[in-house]
Amino acid sequence: MxxxxxxxxxxxxxxxxxxxxxxxxxxxxxxxxxxxxxxxxxxxxxxxxxxxxxxxxxxxxxxxxxxxxxxxxxxxxxxSCGEADAIAKARLVEVKEKITSLKALEAELERMVEGCSHGRVESCQVIEILADHGKCKHHQHDT
Amino acid sequence: MxxxxxxxxxxxxxxxxxxxxxxxxxxxxxxxxxxxxxxxxxxxxxxxxxxxxxxxxxxxxxxxxxxxxxxxxxxxxxxSCGEADAIAKARLVEVKEKITSLKALEAELERMVEGCSHGRVESCQVIEILADHGKCKHHQHDT
DNA sequence: CCTACATCCTCCAGTGGCTATAGGAGCAAG
DNA sequence: CTTGCTCCTATAGCCACTGGAGGATGTAGG
Structure with missing residues (x-):
């Protein structure tokens, strides 16, 4: 059956x-x-x-x-569901951190894209910011 | 030298x-x-x-x-830096999408964790929401 | 000059979480 | 009976590294 x-x-x-x-x-x-x-x-x-x-x-x-x-x-x-709760909470913390980090990333990418005057590579903000880490505002971001 | x-x-x-x-x-x-x-x-x-x-x-x-x-x-x-610009823009779109998706995830995890009455597994929101997809509000989320 | 020890070399295997391919066997419909 | 679909196993590949084995080289102190 x-x-x-x-x-x-x-x-x-x-x-x-x-x-x-x-x-x-x-x-x-x-x-x-x-x-x-x-x-x-x-x-x-x-x-x-x-x-x-x-x-x-x-x-x-x-x-x-x-x-x-x-x-x-x-x-x-x-x-007891304490362990399940702990796992979910840990994941929540991770997600919050990732959101924070991605927002920093978003800001920097926006700065790059806005700064692009669509001219030559030699004056391109995209390339320049990538090359010069000093022009980068944030300090720690991952994927 | x-x-x-x-x-x-x-x-x-x-x-x-x-x-x-x-x-x-x-x-x-x-x-x-x-x-x-x-x-x-x-x-x-x-x-x-x-x-x-x-x-x-x-x-x-x-x-x-x-x-x-x-x-x-x-x-x-x-x-021309058009290609660099395009790559950065594409990445920016990806990042924005990921942020959106992570926010949905955050909301659901928060719902799970708040719903946990710290009792037995049999009445645990964490486990229950995971088991029953119908209780899930959002539809598309990735890592 | 000799001895530790740090740093370097190459090669290869492993990570996570699948995804794809090869080469074949079984099954349901026409 | 044949076509075409689904299924089976086994193995390799994906990404971007990371780690370990086993050995060579470089350096600082005694």
Missing amino acids: SHGMAIGKASEATGVKVPTIRYYEQIGLLPPPPRTEGNRRTYDRKDADRLTFIRHSRELGFEIDQIRTLLSLQDRPGQ | SHGMAIGKASEATGVKVPTIRYYEQIGLLPPPPRTEGNRRTYDRKDADRLTFIRHSRELGFEIDQIRTLLSLQDRPGQ
């Missing part, structure tokens, strides 16, 4: 690509599902839910290892 | 790590410098400037191939 679906259907249902699903199985994030006679993976509702959970977590920028922790917490509902 | 420096000094002077300098040489971003009798790389002021240019560009999030283009533009000062 259990309406098992093939990997393609699971992919469609969850938005996780087929090779990615196999990859998640390989790294132990998704348990190896039962196979059909013809050796094909069959997934059920629970697997799909797990994949959705993973996808959403990845979209929020959690690392695989953090997702591993979050999943194991989900499996034991009676436990 | 040319005050050539060893790779370690070049690294110190530019903030680019030693293995990264060698890597840039390997991929053709930095020209192979002359060597001493003992086979050690010696860099001059121009090389250091180039490394600084590269580092700064990387900090602003430009890809290696874009930096390749920017460097080749710098080498030919008489040319």
